[in-house]
Amino acid sequence: DTAVSQTPKYLVTQMGNDKSIKCEQNLxxxxxxxxKQDSKKFLKIMFSxxxxxxxxxxxxxxRFSPKSPDKAHLNLHIxxxxxxxxxxYFCASSPITSGGVNEQFFGPGTRLTVL
Amino acid sequence: xxxxxxxxxxxxxxxxxxxxxxxxxxxxxxxxxMWYRQYSRKGPELLMYTYSSGxxxxxxxxxxxxxxxxxISLFIRDSQxxxxxxxxxxxxxxxxxxxxxxxxxxxxxxxxx
Numbered sequence: 001d002t003a004v005s006q007t008p009k010y011l012v013t014q015m016g017n018d019k020s021i022k023c024e025q026n027l028x029x030x031x032x033x034x035x036k037q038d039s040k041k042f043l044k045i046m047f048s049x050x051x052x053x054x055x056x057x058x059x060x061x062x063r064f065s066p067k068s069p070d071k072a073h074l075n076l077h078i079x080x081x082x083x084x085x086x087x088x089y090f091c092a093s094s095p096i097t098s099g100g101v102n103e104q105f106f107g108p109g110t111r112l113t114v115l
Numbered sequence: 116x117x118x119x120x121x122x123x124x125x126x127x128x129x130x131x132x133x134x135x136x137x138x139x140x141x142x143x144x145x146x147x148x149m150w151y152r153q154y155s156r157k158g159p160e161l162l163m164y165t166y167s168s169g170x171x172x173x174x175x176x177x178x179x180x181x182x183x184x185x186x187i188s189l190f191i192r193d194s195q196x197x198x199x200x201x202x203x204x205x206x207x208x209x210x211x212x213x214x215x216x217x218x219x220x221x222x223x224x225x226x227x228x
Binding site for chain 2: 004041042045048101102103105106
């Protein structure tokens with residue numbers, strides 16, 4: 001059973017288009033995340049949702065809008081795609097913690113290429 | 116300057132070598148220090164973590180944290196070709212930060228037979 005799944009795995013699109021990436025986790029976790037990994041492997045958090053509520057919103061352009069219909073799903077919609085949006089986008093989830101280490105479980109990633 | 120600095124390598128070693136991977140950081144609030152391993156075309160997975168300063172050993176892997184120097188290390192003994200991956204250090208302040216992790220850039224490691 002896949003713990004954290006993402007669709008699609010690959011996405012190739014033209015500049016200016018709008019696209020969505022979907023994420024689902026079956027681990028029963030309360031918190032979900034979106035990360036962006038650039039070509040140099042640098043992994044940076046974009047958003048975090050806890051039980052459908054936005055918790056972390058890093059400095060991300062307004063063109064990126066996350067949506068969490070329920071705590072098992074976190075989708076990412078991107079408007080007006082730009083060349084610089086090309087990257088691998090990872091979804092992750094973790095159980096809620098009140099202090100302590102927070103192990104995050106990552107999906108396989110969505111490789112987005114903007115032409 | 117990034118909060119977490121990690122030499123991206125690449126690092127290439129022969130099988131059986133001892134590998135040392137390192138990160139430095141600037142945020143004194145970090146208390147949890149993690150190492151993630153990422154195989155090619157896969158998502159990162161947690162390898163091991165340490166709370167505050169000290170050492171932790173798990174099989175061939177040893178994690179060390181020196182908070183006074185803001186320096187963490189991961190040692191791999193008797194390295195194997197299957198250890199070839201990108202290793203990312205990650206840190207968090209803990210508490211109610213809902214698990215915000217700050218990652219280093221990742222070190223690409225190749226262990227050749």
